[in-house]
Amino acid sequence: MAYFPAFLKLDGKKILIVGGGNVAYEKLEHLLDFTKDIHIIANEFSEEMLQRIEEENLVYEKRKYKKGDIREFAVAVVAVDSIALQAEIFEESKQYNCLCNAVDSVEYCDFIFPSYVKKEDLIIAISTSGASPAMAKHLRKYLQKMIPNGISEFLQEMKKLRKSLPKGKERMKMLDEKAKKYIENWSHNER
Numbered sequence: 001m002a003y004f005p006a007f008l009k010l011d012g013k014k015i016l017i018v019g020g021g022n023v024a025y026e027k028l029e030h031l032l033d034f035t036k037d038i039h040i041i042a043n044e045f046s047e048e049m050l051q052r053i054e055e056e057n058l059v060y061e062k063r064k065y066k067k068g069d070i071r072e073f074a075v076a077v078v079a080v081d082s083i084a085l086q087a088e089i090f091e092e093s094k095q096y097n098c099l100c101n102a103v104d105s106v107e108y109c110d111f112i113f114p115s116y117v118k119k120e121d122l123i124i125a126i127s128t129s130g131a132s133p134a135m136a137k138h139l140r141k142y143l144q145k146m147i148p149n150g151i152s153e154f155l156q157e158m159k160k161l162r163k164s165l166p167k168g169k170e171r172m173k174m175l176d177e178k179a180k181k182y183i184e185n186w187s188h189n190e191r
């Protein structure tokens, strides 16, 4: 079965990253675009990871993962170089209703990280269902070049209009035409 694309609300949800290497750093960077409530446990941390942790004032522990560590977390990202530990934490996560992502095997993932383009309110998520993360990355770069930066202001304007005008067919028609026109003029909009 394919993955269901959903946008997860992280407010009030505690995130645990296990691992302090290159992949943990990439996952941390992506999570930081959406939440600061991140706790990290690893027996070794890379320099860049430690620097980012300090910049963001995150809680971290330099030690081995131990059973039960995920208890208080809503989401766990297991970025360690051991498939056995990824499997173990995934199994454990079921006991605590914790959503788990394991970086080496979709078998041990409740969800996978998409590649994404983010321009304030606009978020476009891309997934290849794990078939080719490299392809997801290049498709992201392609879309990033295509979408004008001005889209953030355009979305703000649309948001204001939606709030200020009364609900109904007329508002729907007007918003639909404005959005259609914006995309038709894509090439004239500032990149």
Ligand SMILES: C[C@@]1(CC(=O)O)C2=NC(=C\c3[nH]c(c(CCC(=O)O)c3CC(=O)O)Cc3[nH]c(c(CC(=O)O)c3CCC(=O)O)/C=C3\N/C(=C\2)[C@@H](CCC(=O)O)[C@]3(C)CC(=O)O)/[C@H]1CCC(=O)O
Pocket (backbone or CB within 6 Å): 026, 027, 030, 101, 102, 103, 104, 105, 106, 109, 111, 112, 113, 114, 115, 116, 126, 127, 128, 129, 130, 131, 132, 133, 134, 135, 136, 137, 140
């Ligand atoms: C999109 C992105 C988001 C992010 O990380 O936030 C992401 N991987 C990215 C990059 C990337 N990852 C890898 C390469 C090397 C080239 C290649 O293998 O293609 C590159 C490219 C690079 O780094 O240049 C290697 C790799 N990745 C996974 C495995 C394990 C396996 O497949 O078995 C291995 C093999 C390890 C090995 O054996 O060496 C697994 C996963 N990686 C996913 C996400 C999930 C599926 C996403 C999907 O396809 O829908 C999934 C299933 C789980 C997860 O991580 O959640 C991010 C791009 C962000 C961006 O730039 O936009």
Ligand SMILES: NC(=O)c1ccc[n+]([C@@H]2O[C@H](COP(=O)([O-])OP(=O)(O)OC[C@H]3O[C@@H](n4cnc5c(N)ncnc54)[C@H](O)[C@@H]3O)[C@@H](O)[C@H]2O)c1
Pocket (backbone or CB within 6 Å): 018, 019, 020, 021, 022, 023, 024, 041, 042, 043, 044, 045, 046, 063, 064, 065, 079, 080, 081, 082, 085, 102, 103, 104, 133
């Ligand atoms: N999903 C992806 O996007 C992706 C991309 C490339 C590689 N990978 C896979 O990700 C894995 C990690 O790669 P990396 O380059 O970050 O490795 P790394 O060796 O740089 O980092 C591994 C980290 O795991 C920590 N660790 C290991 N056992 C631990 C334990 N018991 N308790 C706490 N921490 C522990 C280490 O201290 C270290 O910080 C590899 O197995 C690789 O195949 C995934």
